[in-house]
Structure formats: structure tokens, C-alpha cells
Amino acid sequence: MPPGRTPLIRRPPLARRPARAATGARALHALAHAVLALGAVFMILPMLWMLSTSFKPPPEIPLWPPHLLPQAPTLANYTGIFEAAPFGRFFLNSAGLSLAATVSVVVTSLLAGAVFGKYRFPGRSALFMLIISTAIVPFESYMIPLYIQLIPIGWINTYQGIALPFLIMSFGIFLVRQHVASAIPSELLEAARVDGATEWWILARVIAPLSGTALAAVGIFGFIQMWGAFLWPLLVANTQLLFNMEVGLTAFQFRFSSDYGKLMAGSVISVIPMLIIFLILRRRIIESVALTGLKG
């Protein structure tokens, strides 16, 4: 029993009970531990297998029985993949697109979140409801008209065309609105107004600095969403130069379906930025997911 948990039940009235309860609790504790550990092994195994394979030289890939660890670890797959396809370009595309989406999602969520959270104006609740309720419609349901819209303006096969659907996030607007409405006192804004501040100044100098945590969460989700995007970039990017990591990996996979050493190296490269973000911001990401119950 964890210390300081329950002073109430430390001394149960019955003399017989503690011993039996203690063995039961200990057995349960051991069982919980075993199940959790076993589950964790299963969760991490595919990733370790990917990592291990990425360091194997070609002759070791089809070894039977397979070795869990590479016998003669090599970096050849990591250098080879950049020669086999322009993965440097794919990586930079992914990074650039994701940064653009992050900036846009943060700015638009701040603008809309602040206005919906702290101001009253005609059409406020109708517009907010419209933005939130359309988030239910899956993107795959309206990607066809969006694609047709981009043809006449020449945005098919352009960076701006790939990034376009990821530039606003209903969930981000919702999150910032909740934060601004509940965590920033209206008196603060009033005080700034008395001092002669314009609303734009208040937005930039009062609301934005006080919304750091919400904006950070929104930015992280914006980045993750764009980085992992697949179907839309697959439709819009027709030349290899515009591929992001996800589309590039898939195309590479179809061409070199048996070269699993290089494929795993490419996969590791595509996972690493997310892994770094997650390990640094683990608590904030998990908390945001838990608080909102919404998927990035």
C-alpha cells in the first residue's frame, strides 16, 4: 500500500483480516505489475524491431531464424536511403510544411479563440457553433470538392496546396477559447482599455502572453497533424520534389518493397522528430489529450 494513502484502513477492526488482505493485495500487485510489463513489451517491440532492422546489413535481413539484434551493425541503410531517393528533400518538405501549419494554427486559433472567448458581437455563437460542429465531418468526406477547387487556382502540386487543409484547427480554436474565457480575467482587459490600449494591443500584449500553455498545445497538435499527413499530400503532390516523408516512404516502399533495411531506416528518420517532441513535452501532450478527450 502506498504510504500516506489511507490511514483509515490501516487498523481494521477485525484481527484476522490484515494478513489475508495483505497477501491478496500483494498477489494482485504482482499480477498488475506482470500484466503492465508484458503489455509494455508488446507495445515497444514493433518499434525496437524497426530500429534493430534499420542497423542490419542486407545479408542479415532474410536470416532464418531472425536475430533480434544486428550481428554486424551498420549505418549503411541510413546513408543508402538518401542515395536511393531524395529523402533529404522529403524531410525538409515535411519540416517546412509542419512549421507553416504550426504557425498558422497558432495564429488562427489565437485570433478566433480570443474573439470568441472575450467579446460579444452579432453572430458570435452561430459562427462558433458552425466552426465546432463541422469538425465532426471527416476530412475524407470533403477532400474531393477541395481538390476540384484547387485546380483552377493552380494549387495542385504546390506546397500551399498541400498545407491548405491543415492551416486551421477547430479543436485549436475551441481549446484557446476555453482558456481565454476561463483563465484570463476580464478586469485585466478593462484595465488595459482604461489605460487607452487598443483591442489589437490587448490581443498581442495581454491575451497572447497569458495563453502560452493553450497555444503551445495547439501548436504541438498542428505540427503532429501535418507531419503525419498522408492522404491529402498523396493526392496533391504529384512530383517527387514535393513529397513529404510519409508519401516519400510509401512511394519508396512500393519501389523497393524487399529492401527492409533501408525502409526501416527511413521509417526511423520519419518517427524521430515526433519522438523528440513527445519525450520533451510528454506531460503536456498527455494532459491535453486527457483534458479535451479530442484527437490531435
Added chain:
Amino acid sequence: MPAQSMAAPRGRVSVWPARRRRHTLLFCYLALAPVLALFAYIRAFPIAWSVILSFHRWDLIGASKPFVGFANYVRLAGDGNFWLAVKNTTIYSLATVIASTLLALPLAVFLSGKTRLAALYQTIYFLPVITPMVPMAIAWKWIYDYNYGILNYALSLARLPSVAWLTDEKVALWALIIMSVWKVLGYNLILFLVGIRNIPDVYLEAASLDGATPWQRFRRVTFPLLRPIVLYVLVTATINSYNVFTQVYVMTLGSQAAPGHAVRVLVFDIYQNAFQYFHMGYASAEAVILTLIVLGFTLVQFGLVRGEEA
């Protein structure tokens, strides 16, 4: 409550002249303008247009795009591929959601009890949720490999025959489901964990004092209090899994040299009709059906939440 906002306190109305109110109103609309413009262009307009498209024979190639009423929907009703896709997607969604919930719930209960390794476990279980789908799908394709895959090796250790995980039509859907359960498990786990942590300690302590066994405590205290979250997770996860595409495309579609047959799910069927056969109107009718299915689940969810609150 954002109630007292731009309108100043009553006594000081004179301090805020009409000019100020106009300034504030102008600010609101100007600040919203870029967001609303983007929203209209990339979401509101395409959603509306997808419904309109579905009533037209709208082929990307071809000049005439006539209005055809419900003809696309009628054709869909007799389209074997469409029904196969609906069936597969439904099996996929329900199986993924039920399995990931059944696995996540006990793990969350176990995890809620311990404090020392909880952070580590949370990190490990959540890792697949945060990693991008394509590289993980490729990693699983390697695990499922017929000749050299580690899964078939594990089967051979148990003296079981190799399984063609991704090419056998009967098995491939279930291989996708296993992979997806692995991917979303941590997400459900976190939601359940928060739900359990929100249950006041006193309830469980009171049950302990009354001599309840751990199972009784779960069955009679934890689970009933967790019910709303379980329902919420079930429906949300179902909605989220109806638009499955990436895993299917990466794992079951063959290389150009040897075209494989993808497990037909709804979004794959939409993708194929719209972007390989260029029947945009017909594919839009399918897309509208997808929206209606998701909408139906959302209404169920609202009903459940209301039922829980009543």
C-alpha cells in the same frame, strides 16, 4: 463565462463612447476575417459542395456534368464494392474499438494503482499514438512478412504454419485490426486513467472498509463511475476509425510490379472512384454516406451523454 466582455460596467458607460464600441466591433470582425475566410474556403464550402456534387454526374474528364438526382445513390445501392467497403469498415471499426477498450480498461485500472513506474508505462503505451502512421504501417508490414516476418517465426516456434497475413483476403482485415489496436490502445488508456483518477478515493476506501474484494471494488465502484467515459471512448473511437485509409494503403496495396488487392474500406473506395476513375460525383455520394454514418454515431453519443446526465 465570457459574459461581461466588451460592454463596460453600467456605471461607466459614458467613459466608453460609441466610437470605442465601433472600434471593438470592428476589431472582432477584422480579427475573425482571415480565420473565417480560410474556414469557408477549406471546410464550409467543400462540405456543402460535396453534397451538391453527389447529385451530379461529375467526371473530372468530360465537359458535361449533368444533374442526375439520386442516380449516384441508386447506383451505389447496387455496387458490390461499396457494400464490401461498408462491411469491411464496420467490422474494422467495431473490432478495433472493442478490442482496444477491453485491453485498455484493465491496464488503466492496474496503472492507476501504482505510482513509481506509472510515468514510464504511460510513455510506452502512448508512444504508438504519437508516432506517424506510415512508418509504423511499414514496420508492421515487415513484422507480417510472409517469408521473413518475425510473427511467422513466432508461429513456427509454436509449430504452427505460416500465415499470409497481408495477402490472404480473409486474414488481412484482421491483421490491420491488430495493428490498429496497437496504435490506439494508449489513447483509450489515457482517457480511462484520467477517469479513474477522478473517482474520489473515499468511495474505494469505504468499499474496502466494508470488506469488498478488489474485483468487487472494480465491479461495484470503479466501473459504474467510469461508465460515461467508457461510452464516450467507444463512440469517439468508432467515429475516428471509420475513415481508416493510411494503414490499408501502405500495408495491403502491392508494389507496382505486383499489384496487390487492398482490403476495401470506405475511404479507399472513395479514393479509387474519385482519383483513379475520376468519378467525382459518384465518389461524393459515397463521401456523403460516410458523413451520415459518422453523424449517426455522433447523435448516439449525444443521446448517451444526455442519458447519463439525466
